[in-house]
Each structure stands twice: as C-alpha cells, then as structure tokens.
Amino acid sequence: GENVEQHPSTLSVQEGDSAVIKCTYSDSASNYFPWYKQELGKRPQLIIDIRSNVGEKKDQRIAVTLNKTAKHFSLHITETQPEDSAVYFCPFCQGAQKLVFGQGTRLTINP
Amino acid sequence: NAGVMQNPRHLVRRRGQEARLRCSPMKGHSHVYWYRQLPEEGLKFMVYLQKENIIDESGMPKERFSAEFPKEGPSILRIQQVVRGDSAAYFCASSPQEIGVPYHEQYFGPGTRLTVT
Numbered sequence: 001g002e003n004v005e006q007h008p009s010t011l012s013v014q015e016g017d018s019a020v021i022k023c024t025y026s027d028s029a030s031n032y033f034p035w036y037k038q039e040l041g042k043r044p045q046l047i048i049d050i051r052s053n054v055g056e057k058k059d060q061r062i063a064v065t066l067n068k069t070a071k072h073f074s075l076h077i078t079e080t081q082p083e084d085s086a087v088y089f090c091p092f093c094q095g096a097q098k099l100v101f102g103q104g105t106r107l108t109i110n111p
Numbered sequence: 112n113a114g115v116m117q118n119p120r121h122l123v124r125r126r127g128q129e130a131r132l133r134c135s136p137m138k139g140h141s142h143v144y145w146y147r148q149l150p151e152e153g154l155k156f157m158v159y160l161q162k163e164n165i166i167d168e169s170g171m172p173k174e175r176f177s178a179e180f181p182k183e184g185p186s187i188l189r190i191q192q193v194v195r196g197d198s199a200a201y202f203c204a205s206s207p208q209e210i211g212v213p214y215h216e217q218y219f220g221p222g223t224r225l226t227v228t
Contacts, residue, residue: 042221043202044202089154091153097159098159098167099156101154101156
C-alpha cells in the first residue's frame with residue numbers, strides 16, 4: 001500500500017551541527033507533508049508542514065524541502081541544540097484524513 | 112485557545128475491567144482522531160470521527176473497542192474487558208474543517224497512558 005520510508009532510523013550529531021532526515025513516498029497524488037517531533041513521554045508536536053505547491057518552507061532553525069519529481073521531502077535542523085533530541089516522524093496522509101506513522105528517526109544531540 | 116485536552120492522563124485497570132478515555136478537541140475543531148502508541152513504536156491510527164459520525168474506523172480492533180463523538184461533550188474511546196495487550200498510550204488529535212482544503216493539520220493531546228494489570 002501507500003507509505004512513507006524514513007531515513008535514517010537513528011541519527012546522532014554534535015551540538016551546533018546540522019541534522020537532515022529524509023522521507024520518500026510512493027503516492028504521486030500526495031500533496032501534504034507534515035513533520036512531527038515527539039519527545040520522550042510527550043505528545044507528537046507538529047513542527048512544520050509543506051504543501052505540494054511549494055518547494056521549501058523555513059521556520060527559524062527548521063526547514064523542509066520537497067522534491068515532487070523524486071518523491072521525497074527532507075527535514076533540516078540547523079545549529080542543533082540538546083532540546084532538539086527527540087523522535088521525528090513524517091507521517092503519510094492517507095485519504096486526506098488519517099496519518100500513517102512509520103517508526104520515526106531518533107535524533108540525539110551530543111553536547 | 113486551549114489545546115486538545117485528554118483525560119485521564121494515566122489510567123490503571125485490571126484485566127476484564129472497562130476503560131473510558133476522553134478527548135476534547137481544540138475550540139473550533141470538528142474532526143477527532145484516535146491513535147495508539149506502543150513503547151518504542153510509531154502511532155497507529157484507530158478511528159476518525161466528526162460530530163455524531165464515525166467516518167473511518169479501519170484501525171479499530173473488531174471487538175471490545177468503540178468510539179463516539181456526541182453532539183455535546185468530548186469524544187470517548189471505550190475499551191471493554193481490557194487485556195494486558197491494551198496497555199499503551201492513546202493519543203487524540205483534532206483538526207479544523209475548511210471547505211475546499213483537502214488536508215488539515217492535526218494537533219495532538221497529551222495522551223492517556225493505560226496500564227492493564
């Protein structure tokens with residue numbers, strides 16, 4: 001079925017460096033791409049999203065880029081800080097209704 | 112504007128008892144979704160509701176689980192005769208309804224952590 005593949009499954013970076021997480025999708029009709037951050041024991045938090053009519057969106061240290069031809073979109077976090085440590089998800093929006101989550105990427109920021 | 116509210120935050124039930132989880136969507140939101148999360152896993156969709164209607168329950172187990180979103184009051188996820196395998200975090204999300212907009216942001220509540228002993 002339609003889904004999203006997310007890479008890497010774990011990522012460890014030094015504080016201050018950049019982190020990039022990539023998701024590849026299969027449904028060419030997809031046109032909404034959200035990113036959620038979930039800290040340990042907390043709720044998933046929508047941190048940024050993009051619709052297919054734009055190629056890039058930025059919000060302070062966070063940016064998302066979309067390549068519709070290659071069917072992938074990426075989350076970029078610059079100047080990483082310890083509080084960026086969390087699991088990041090790029091769920092697939094199925095039927096414009098439910099979100100289908102994968103296993104996510106566990107990001108660890110090393111001080 | 113208060114966010115999505117869920118209660119209780121923690122719920123302990125013995126095997127065979129009933130669990131009722133409540134979710135109040137954000138003000139102005141008419142769509143509610145329930146997800147379940149096991150430890151170290153992603154969230155799994157369970158059910159999507161609008162006021163007085165179940166739109167998609169494809170993720171709900173066939174037995175013991177039910178959900179409702181009445182005209183007045185919160186959405187309720189009900190689990191009858193709980194078993195140990197029901198222990199998980201249950202998250203509710205809500206989204207607004209905008210005519211002509213095919214996708215809407217979903218905002219999550221803090222979750223209810225159910226423990227079955």
